[in-house]
Amino acid sequence: MITRNLTRDPRHYQIAILTGLLLFGIFELRMPVPLSAVAVALASTLGTQLVCTRLWKLPRFDARSPLISGLSLTLLLRADSLVLIALAGSIAMASKFILRRQGKHIFNPTNFGIVMLLLLTDRAWVSPGQWGSLALFAFALAGLGGLVVYRSARSDVTYAFLGSYAVLLFARAAWLGDPWTIPFHQMQNGGLLLFAFYMISDPKTTPNSRPGRIVYAACVAMGAAWVHFGLFETNGFLWSLMACALAVPWIDRVAPGELYQWASDRRPERVLDRTSASIPLTLERNPS
Secondary structure (H helix, E strand, O other), rough: OOHHHHHHHHHHHHHHHHHHHHHHHHOOOOOOOOOOHHHHHHHHHHHHHHHHHHHOOOOOOHHHHHHHHHHHHHHHHHOOOOHHHHHHHHHHHHHHHHOOEEEEEEOOOHHHHHHHHHHOOOEEEEEEHHHHHOOOHHHHHHHHHHHHHHHHOHHHHHHHHHHHHHHHHHHHHHOOOOHHHHHHHHHHHHHHHHHHOOOOOOOOOOOOOOOHHHHHHHHHHHHHHHHHHHHOOOOEEEEEEHHHHHHHHHHHHHHOOOOOOOOOHHHHHHHHHHHHHOOHHHHHHOOO
């Protein structure tokens, strides 16, 4: 039973892969990530999840989502104070409980925590370039991420985003007369693939229908390209995802679809639904 639950829920794969990427970055790429920052990020996300679980009177504490957010923050966010890392983790997890609409949270927690910290202080920054642009590492990262998005039934939004962004990069190169090696090099960036496979693919914040997700992914890609090449600013993926998330409720109304549920949560909900009419209302509030 335990093995079956582990293989049914894609969050377990995501936690394992993000942990592997973190260890690879620290020990192989020599990324400047102190273990104290890792501990603070995980403690803040897990602690905030626990507090909110109690405040919202949810039936159980789920550590999977805060572990994913804590690991993702550690991989992307840098700050000159551990207090800021803790603040980002707390903001990320609290947003799942507070900012909700139509049975799901509006913003990707990790993205929201990072963007809010960038807005609140100039002592934090994002380091997507730390992963480099080695083709071998990029393809390995894409393969691992593909496993996660396949198991979470959100591979369409990831590949639609990557395809749309690639079209924009190659179109820009053709317009400027640049060699094809430039957009190829840009697509081999580890930070881009981390975003595509582990942030935009969040099934709890993407549109419910496949056509809606494809439109959503294309909008995020266009917004990111505009920030990067129109405004000449960094972190275009994060800013674009934050803005486009506000359109998801409207997309769900125009192109409705089935609300996503984690596979490991479906069977218990069906059993409880036959025994009590009030319990499903409690389960729907669970922001995991």
